[in-house]
Amino acid sequence: METGNHSCGTDFTLVGLFQYGHMDTFLFTVITLLFAVALIGNITLVHLIRLDQTLHTPMYFLLNQLSIIDMMYISTTVPKMAANFLLDTKTISFLGCAIQASVFLTLGGSEALLLGFMSYDRYIAICQPLHYPVLMSRKICCSLVAGTWSSSSINALVHTVYVFQLPFCGTRIVNHFFCEVPSLLPLVCEDTSQYEHTVLLSGLVILLLPFLAILASYARVLVVVFRMGSGKGQSIAVSTCSSHLTVASLFYVTTLSTYTQPQSMHSPGRDKVVAVLYSIITPVLNPFIYSLRNKEVMGALRRHMG
Numbered sequence: 001m002e003t004g005n006h007s008c009g010t011d012f013t014l015v016g017l018f019q020y021g022h023m024d025t026f027l028f029t030v031i032t033l034l035f036a037v038a039l040i041g042n043i044t045l046v047h048l049i050r051l052d053q054t055l056h057t058p059m060y061f062l063l064n065q066l067s068i069i070d071m072m073y074i075s076t077t078v079p080k081m082a083a084n085f086l087l088d089t090k091t092i093s094f095l096g097c098a099i100q101a102s103v104f105l106t107l108g109g110s111e112a113l114l115l116g117f118m119s120y121d122r123y124i125a126i127c128q129p130l131h132y133p134v135l136m137s138r139k140i141c142c143s144l145v146a147g148t149w150s151s152s153s154i155n156a157l158v159h160t161v162y163v164f165q166l167p168f169c170g171t172r173i174v175n176h177f178f179c180e181v182p183s184l185l186p187l188v189c190e191d192t193s194q195y196e197h198t199v200l201l202s203g204l205v206i207l208l209l210p211f212l213a214i215l216a217s218y219a220r221v222l223v224v225v226f227r228m229g230s231g232k233g234q235s236i237a238v239s240t241c242s243s244h245l246t247v248a249s250l251f252y253v254t255t256l257s258t259y260t261q262p263q264s265m266h267s268p269g270r271d272k273v274v275a276v277l278y279s280i281i282t283p284v285l286n287p288f289i290y291s292l293r294n295k296e297v298m299g300a301l302r303r304h305m306g
Contacts, residue, residue, distance in 0.1 A: 009157050011091045028085050034284050035078040042067040052300035055234040058136040062118045065145050070283035073107040076133040078176040088145040102160040109136035109152030109206045115248050116210030117144045123217040127224050175268035203259035243289050254278040
């Protein structure tokens with residue numbers, strides 16, 4: 001492997017997403033519009049949940065947290081990418097890269113765990129409705145959210161500290177549009193195969209386990225609902241579960257494909273496309289999937305729009 005500058009103070013160069021000549025401006029415009037739509041959609045949902053008393057329930061408390069995470073999630077990558085494009089520069093400082101990687105890991109882990117807790121909320125509401133006020137009390141909801149943030153922060157801190165104390169070689173060109181751990185490993189001068197096993201383990205715990213819990217929860221929910229024989233209840237349950245499952249599937253499948261694959265199987269072009277899906281598209285879709293298919297949210301929106 002090429003050797004060169006190993007100092008911690010050297011900047012990184014982000015290859016970026018815009019590498020298509022005359023398509024640069026078009027792609028930049030599309031990404032900027034998606035960023036604006038994501039912010040407007042999530043801010044509207046957060047504001048609506050705060051204002052409307054009918055939405056002051058555990059389900060919408062968790063949804064409020066998801067919207068906050070999504071706003072921060074997309075803001076971690078897009079503004080820097082836009083600034084680099086407008087200023088015709090592709091550099092990011094060593095410290096800036098470390099902070100971006102750490103924040104991105106924290107938010108990604110938080111979203112993965114939170115989506116799992118949201119499926120637990122729906123499972124309790126439909127399968128154990130009499131115990132719902134106890135099992136999903138305000139205190140328990142706050143504990144779930146606190147556990148989500150703390151565990152994902154610790155995981156992100158451990159990975160960031162380890163990766164950024166490794167020796168980086170050569171020109172430090174990151175073939176990505178932001179600093180993400182898998183995209184930084186090819187720049188390391190040491191053998192990272194053992195560390196890749198740690199990344200795989202973290203991905204299985206933080207991503208795969210919640211996804212399997214979601215699938216199991218909704219399988220149980222659908223079994224219980226269809227046994228009831230109520231057409232209206234079945235319709236509501238299927239609508240709620242399908243909305244959440246759509247969001248979860250898009251997020252988990254794409255992130256799992258990045259964080260549970262060996263480094264030898266990574267392709268920079270494919271990684272960037274997949275990263276767009278879970279870091280940009282998912283935050284854009286979340287508020288619309290949860291609001292447009294939810295009568296309570298749409299009713300609250302109509303009330304507050306007069």
